[in-house]
Amino acid sequence: MAERHIAIIGAGAWGIALACAEGLAGRRVTLWMRSPVAGTVRSLPRLPQISLPDNVSVTGTFPLDADLTLLTVPLQTLRSVAARLPGTSPLVACCKGVENVTGALPLDILAETQPHRSHAMLSGPNFAIEIAGGLPAAATLAAARLDDARRYAALLSTPTLRLYASDDPLGVQIAGAAKNVVAIAAGIAIGAGLGENARAALITRSIVEIGRLTEALGGKAATIAGLSGLGDLILTCTGAGSRNYSLGIALGQGETLDTILRSRTTVAEGVATAPALLALARRHGVDMPVTNVVARFLDGGIDLARARELLLERPPTVE
Numbered sequence: 001m002a003e004r005h006i007a008i009i010g011a012g013a014w015g016i017a018l019a020c021a022e023g024l025a026g027r028r029v030t031l032w033m034r035s036p037v038a039g040t041v042r043s044l045p046r047l048p049q050i051s052l053p054d055n056v057s058v059t060g061t062f063p064l065d066a067d068l069t070l071l072t073v074p075l076q077t078l079r080s081v082a083a084r085l086p087g088t089s090p091l092v093a094c095c096k097g098v099e100n101v102t103g104a105l106p107l108d109i110l111a112e113t114q115p116h117r118s119h120a121m122l123s124g125p126n127f128a129i130e131i132a133g134g135l136p137a138a139a140t141l142a143a144a145r146l147d148d149a150r151r152y153a154a155l156l157s158t159p160t161l162r163l164y165a166s167d168d169p170l171g172v173q174i175a176g177a178a179k180n181v182v183a184i185a186a187g188i189a190i191g192a193g194l195g196e197n198a199r200a201a202l203i204t205r206s207i208v209e210i211g212r213l214t215e216a217l218g219g220k221a222a223t224i225a226g227l228s229g230l231g232d233l234i235l236t237c238t239g240a241g242s243r244n245y246s247l248g249i250a251l252g253q254g255e256t257l258d259t260i261l262r263s264r265t266t267v268a269e270g271v272a273t274a275p276a277l278l279a280l281a282r283r284h285g286v287d288m289p290v291t292n293v294v295a296r297f298l299d300g301g302i303d304l305a306r307a308r309e310l311l312l313e314r315p316p317t318v319e
């Protein structure tokens with residue numbers, strides 16, 4: 001079989017990690033970054049401890065001839081980057097979130113900016129540093145047509161990164177966006193000293209609200225039990241490496257959002273996604289209590305004491 005060429009757009013932690021995984025699996029990889037690079041670059045600022053495999057080239061020019069193009073820029077910048085992409089290869093969104101201004105999901109943005117190309121979504125419980133280090137992991141590759149999802153999953157799977165195909169891109173996108181918001185809630189619970197029981201309750205109840213929104217938008221609630229839903233909730237709501245969870249912990253300990261954001265250079269997608277996800281749910285008449293508390297707390301509408309009450313004091317209904 002001819003050598004496969006994978007283009008990766010965005011050289012943050014996730015782009016670097018996927019470049020390592022694909023490069024080590026023997027594929028030719030072109031990793032695009034917005035700041036021009038000179039000469040042969042083997043390590044990049046977001047994961048400085050990682051050395052890129054030889055078959056990964058880093059460039060400031062958009063690649064033209066890839067078999068598949070992965071988009072690994074932060075969700076809020078996806079539209080501006082996708083609109084400039086040349087070529088015809090299928091596009092795989094690897095970013096998680098809801099666009100703040102428009103309420104668009106990743107594949108809505110690709111449909112608007114690149115209407116003539118095929119689109120898919122990759123999402124799952126995957127900390128970049130572990131993927132870059134070749135540790136075993138799994139994720140979901142979803143496309144509207146299962147045949148496409150299978151093809152792209154086969155093209156991208158590696159001996160250590162197992163990709164499962166899905167024909168529910170909507171559910172996978174909602175799950176990937178919502179888990180970052182829930183991770184902030186889980187962090188707040190732990191940071192505020194509410195305990196691990198409280199966190200487990202939050203994670204479990206969030207599955208219900210994410211499933212409700214997914215169904216209301218035409219997706220499958222069962223997707224939320226998979227890698228992009230439950231899998232990523234477990235990782236992000238308990239893993240110390242999560243930026244959303246650690247941001248929540250700092251908030252729960254009383255730090256202000258401004259101070260936390262000023263001390264960081266990496267993206268915590270849940271911050272911009274929380275209000276957009278809540279607005280999306282409201283437009284569809286879906287109640288999302290966990291998302292509601294996170295969005296209101298982040299915008300200063302409620303204080304920590306009220307957030308704690310709201311997270312834990314809803315009258316129990318029927319499970």
Ligand SMILES: NC(=O)C1=CN([C@@H]2O[C@H](COP(=O)(O)OP(=O)(O)OC[C@H]3O[C@@H](n4cnc5c(N)ncnc54)[C@H](O)[C@@H]3O)[C@@H](O)[C@H]2O)C=CC1
Pocket residue numbers: 010011012013014015034046072073074075077080081094095096097126127128129265266267269
């Ligand atoms: N880091 C992780 O473990 C994982 C991240 N993701 C998702 O991948 C997406 C990217 O996250 P990370 O790579 O971790 O972020 P990061 O914070 O490490 O890096 C973001 C990168 O995007 C670049 N960037 C920012 N604005 C840009 C623009 N307008 N045009 C071009 N490039 C721009 C930055 O220079 C930086 O290199 C997010 O949606 C995140 O949720 C998904 C799975 C795992």
Ligand SMILES: O=C(CO)COP(=O)(O)O
Pocket residue numbers: 096124125126127128180183232235236241242243244245267268269
């Ligand atoms: O999406 C991720 C793991 O699947 C990364 O989570 P954070 O963005 O919270 O670090």
